[in-house]
Amino acid sequence: MPVVRRVLVQGGGVGGLTLAAALGRRGVEVDVVEASGPDAVLGVGLNQPNNALAALDEIGVREQCLAVGFPFEPLVIWNPAGVQVAAIPPPEGRYGRPSNNAISRPLYNGILRAAAEEAGVRIRTGATVWEMAEDADGVEVQLATWTGKRTPPVRDEAASRARYDLVVGFDGVRSRIRGHLFGDRYVPEFTGSANWRITLPRPDDLTAIAFALAGPVKAVLTPISPEQMYIALVTPEPGNPRHDRADFPRLVRERMAGFSGRLGELRDAVTDDAAITYTPLEQVVVREPWFRGRIAIAGDAAHTSTPHLAQGAAMAVEDAVTLAAALDEHPSLPEALDAWYRRRRDRALFVADMSLALLKQESGAELTDQEAALVQLGIPGAQARIAQEAY
Ligand SMILES: Cc1cc2nc3c(=O)[nH]c(=O)nc-3n(C[C@H](O)[C@H](O)[C@H](O)COP(=O)(O)OP(=O)(O)OC[C@H]3O[C@@H](n4cnc5c(N)ncnc54)[C@H](O)[C@@H]3O)c2cc1C
Known part of the structure; x- marks a missing residue:
């Protein structure tokens, strides 16, 4: 029997919808407020490593993800001319096969949203928390409508105040709930690198993620369906x-100048700016408990990862299912939140710190002693640790 009856989740991304579904399935009344409208651009695709698939099994959507995704085993390394030079087999671990499943982000979001709604969750888009007042018994919340990220939220005078036992901010790298808890103690920092994603037709022989490095530029080719891939x-x-x-197509072609062969051909095929997204890579890691009283943060809001291990969303999903379990297993809310944070902290921070160390190594930045020790482990060592450790 969960220690909460009503929960508000801010953020209807990967983590927020997973938490909502996991709590709804336990009989908790859950509201989700999501700033983006229903037509939001959700990005291209991502990789679900098998630890994410195991966590998704807890809310019953693993098979649906596999059905629409592109499962694969090894990671393939190409030279800058696009010739395969190595294949890294997946580590043996506790999460089984397939080791990875690449999936379209809009399809993934749709699966999670349907799972949450089936579990009785109410999802309100174009909405955000305006203000929260916490007392010993709950959190009183006033909502605001939010019509777009470039304009400020507008207080929703018509919306009545609602009370919740717990508010969870799964509201991403720029989390306002994190700001509510910690002020400006934790703000996203630009890592010095950015990510371009270019959607292209999938070559028939691209059946697993392929990596290639040319100087400080890394290209990762990910098949997300029989028809499509993204670089x-x-x-x-x-x-x-x-x-x-x-300017996106020209800038992408300039940045890919060090690639040749089939990678050069793919570069030369980049002409459509509509098929390109650009994301400056930012990092923020909260190194103290991710909650105060009845308000918590999780996922990217608490520990953002650069994409170097393809584990950021996996950590958000793990955060979500373990938080729901902790709320079920512990006799009081403070004990549940404390146990959850202790269970998650080392694993999520390892992923965030290791991912940033890899980014710095690849871009030629100076490493701290701790980062130098992490990169010694390498991607296979990090993947083995994640695959062998329980979430
Ligand atoms: C280029 C790139 C590639 C990546 N590839 C992978 C990968 O292959 N595998 C992987 O596991 N991870 C990957 N990640 C990481 C992954 O995208 C994130 O870790 C994951 O999306 C975090 O989930 P989340 O639910 O915590 O936050 P998000 O997915 O960011 O969701 C937050 C949600 O909150 C909403 N929101 C924000 N502010 C408010 C507000 N004030 N009020 C209401 N709603 C709000 C947002 O609109 C959004 O829907 C990648 C990241 C990047 C940048």
Whole structure:
């Protein structure tokens, strides 16, 4: 029997919807407020490693993800000319096969949303928390409507105040719930690199994620369906410049100048700016308990990871199912939140710290002693640790 009856989740992304579904299935009344409208652009695709698939099994959606995704085993390494030079077999671990499943982000979001709604969750889009007042018995919340991220939220005068036993901020790297808890103690920092994602037709022989490095530029090719793949390009972007969308194809081709062969052919096929997204890579890691009283943060809001281990969303999903379990297993809310944080902290922070260390190594930045020790482990060592450790 969960120690909470009513929960508000801010953020209807991967983590927020998973938590909502996991709590709804336990009979908890859950509201989700999501700033983006129903037509939000959700991005291209991502990889679900098998630890994410195991956590998704807890809310009954693993098979649906596999049915629409692209399962694969080894990670393939290409040279800058696009010739395969190695294949890293997946580590043996506790989470079984397939080791990975690449999936379209909109399809993934749709699966999670349907799971939450089936579990009785109410999802309100174009909405956010305006203010919260916490007392010993609950949190009183006033909502605001939010019509777009470039304009401020507008207090929703018509909306009555609602009370919740717990408010969880799964509201991403720019989390306002994190700001409510910690002020400006934790703000996202630009890592010096950015990610370009270019959607292209999938070559028939691209059946697993393929990595290639040319100087400080990394290209990762990910098949997400029989028809489609995307190239994720990680590039140093000193000074965090703002680029015009119209320049995206030219900038991508310039950044891929060090690639040749089949990668050069793919580069030369990049002409459509509509098929390209650009994301400056930011990092924020909260190194103290992710809750105060009845308000908590999780996922990217608490520990953002650069994509170097493809584990950020996996950590958000793990956070979600373990939080729901902790609320079920412990006799009081403070004990449940404390146990959950202790269970999650080392694993999630390892992923965040290791991912940033890999970014810095690849971009030629100076490493701290701790980062130098982490990169010694390498991607296979990090993956083995994640695959062998229980979430
Ligand atoms: C380029 C790139 C590639 C990646 N590839 C992978 C990968 O292959 N595998 C993997 O596991 N991870 C990957 N990640 C990481 C992954 O995308 C994130 O870790 C994951 O999305 C975090 O989930 P979340 O639910 O915590 O936050 P998000 O997915 O960011 O969701 C937060 C939600 O909250 C909403 N929101 C924000 N502010 C408010 C507000 N004030 N009020 C209401 N709603 C709000 C947002 O609109 C959003 O829907 C990648 C990240 C990047 C940048």
